Amino acid sequence: MVFGAVMIPIWSAASKAVKTTLSVRQVPYLAIGAAFSFVIMMFNVPIPGGSSGHAVGGVLVAILIGPWAACIAVTVALVIQALLFGDGGITAIGANSFNMAFVLPFIGYYVYKIISSGSPAGSTRRIIGAGAGAYAGICAAALFAGIEFGLQPLLYHTANGQALYCPYGLNVAVPAMLFGHLLFIGWVEVIVTALAVKYLQKQDAVFFDGGIS
Amino acid sequence: MSNPLHKKHDFIERSILSALAFLKDATLSEEYANRKGFLQSLDPRFNTISFLAFLVTAVSLKSALLISSLYLLCLILATLSGIPIRKFLLRTLIFIPLFSLFIVLPTLFSFVTPGEPVWSFHVVGITGIITRPGLDGAVLFVVRVAASVSLVVLLSMTTRHSELLKVLRVFGIPQVFVLTVSMSYRYLYLFATMIENIFTAVKSRVGVVSHHRHGQNIVAWNIANTWNRTTQMSEDVYMAMLSRGYTGEPRLLSAFHAKPQDWLWLLCAVVICAFLFYKGYTL
Structure with missing residues (x-):
């Protein structure tokens, strides 16, 4: 509940950032970003040894739509998860949002930005930056x-x-x-984020020129 | 015939199962929410506020016995609302409370929680001592988790999801946020079906992927592909919104009508919570 109070100014800042940067046309884009951050968890990633785990994908969403929009998107995903599926806890929404909708996308996004700064949209540095950002974000x-x-x-x-x-x-x-997280979960996040960025670069590199920072 | 061991480790199968589990959960919840029952007959706003009051009470109480009485109330409400108790217990008691039990297991023992011993045993030369404070703390933790999970699941099973999201407006949450949540929820059905179809198609073409690197590439490609397809879709959705009169200011339809029984139920919920807080204070 304490973190609910901490998150209020963050959500407010995120709303303002999104409102001034996203046009009316992009309201469905934000909703899709939220649904996307929810469904990433449905993808099971194979890992050595024959087992599989799933990624959170918060840094990938931040790279694609910017950290402020990702903050709202991940919060929406957490609200749906807690309210409709009894998963995550309603009273823990504030703390969960602080960790997964604020710390994770912001740290991950800025690590990605620092590493990939000045590189062309289709460069390998962006893939490395995405992987490093994902690892830093989830571990933080x-x-x-x-x-x-x-x-x-x-x-x-x-x-x-x-x-x-x-x-x-x-x-x-x-x-x-x-x-x-340092030994296992972080690496699943690295694999998913870096490879997804690599495939997105191949399909349409323009995705990495936008976002709300 | 498929090998169950293979199935367990097959990430394609598990991805399909994750998507199907979401669709099944959502469909089942809507089915119960549309039934005739006590909680379904109440205004969703009053239902949500009363359950939030119960939830805050369960989280704040320091007595496992009092929290158990809230859990019992939850089971009575589930019965009155036509929820099959066996299914409800399976859904609420299996995963999360068992996981909580696993987390608190070490705190039962004297090496984590020192105190009055209640039981000791010897296994392969090691002595384990379960203490009274350890046992009390573990029981309180697990009962609180079980009650909280049950309350939230019961609320989501007895209230239509679209109405539950609209209730967010009662708490002063901006309409744009509520609109985004509602739209996201609709997309989830579409995306879950999309994922199920993608992985069923992958499975029919490649069977079982033997090397994890190949599998990781398939997953990453599918995540990238899902993103591409969905962003293309957002333009079509915006056009559809415009054609229905969307001007940039979202307006949500509200069909909520409070009845005397809704106010009566809210009063009962407040009295129950106040009584439990009082008992908790005097214990």
Whole structure:
């Protein structure tokens, strides 16, 4: 709920950025971006060993439509997920949006921008930038989630010290969240984002000249 | 005949199943929302506000017993609303609460949560001691998750999704945002069907992909292709909106009408929450 309050100015800034940059014509574009960020999770990605995992795709959406529009698109996807499918939690929408609709697309997008700065739309540097951005974005989101979990036993506990929500402190929650993302989930995100950018470059490089930054 | 082990590891099959699971979930929810029942007869605005009140209560209470009483209320409401209890329990108790149990499992033991021991055991020379504070904390965590998930799932099963999205306006959320959410939800059906068709086509052409790199290329190409197809579609959608009189200012139809029983239900919900908060405070 605290993060709901934190997200209000961010959502407000995102609405203003989108309103001044996207034309009326692009309202369906934003809705499609939101639906796209939801369905990316339906794609199972094969990984070595015969198993498969799925990507979040927040950085890919940010590269395609810009970080502010991605902030709204991912928030919409999270609202639909929590409200209609009972997945993610209504009271956790603020924290989830902070991690996945703010930290993830913004860090990922600016890492991509720094690496690909000045390169032509069809260059390999853009693919590397997309992969690096995806990795940085998802790991940063995991780090923030770990910190949020780890702070809960310090902030919310009974008189005798029993944790009311997440039972693990920062020393457990942060490494637990980072371990899986640095070693496994982050790489799934890298593969999906970099390869999708590579294919989009082949199909139509003009996609990488737009966006709302 | 397909090998089940192969099926489990086949990313094509799993992608098709993910898309189908979404379509099945959405269709089933609409089916229950269209049935005649207690919660379905209420105004969606009052229904949503009352469930949010229950949810905030479940999240705020510090007693597993009081949260369990909210869970019991949820099961009674599900029965009164014509939701098959077995299906409801399967949907709400299997994945998320079991996952929560897995997360809190280490906190049961003395090496994470020291305190009064309630049970000890020896396995391969290692002594495990379950403590009272560890057990209490784990029970509270799992019961809270089960109650919260059940409340949200019951709300989404008994309210038509299009109406549930329109209710967002009650909370002062801008119309453009509500319009985007509503449009996205409609696209989801289309995209899920698209993904199912793409992967069924891939499967019929390549069978099972043996190397993960080949599979990753197929997935990335399909994500890029989905994006291309959908952006092309946005222009057609905009034209369709214009032809229906869209001027840039979204207007959503509202067919909500509050009845006396809606106000009565809201009053009951407030009384229940106030009572639980009071009991929680005095415990």
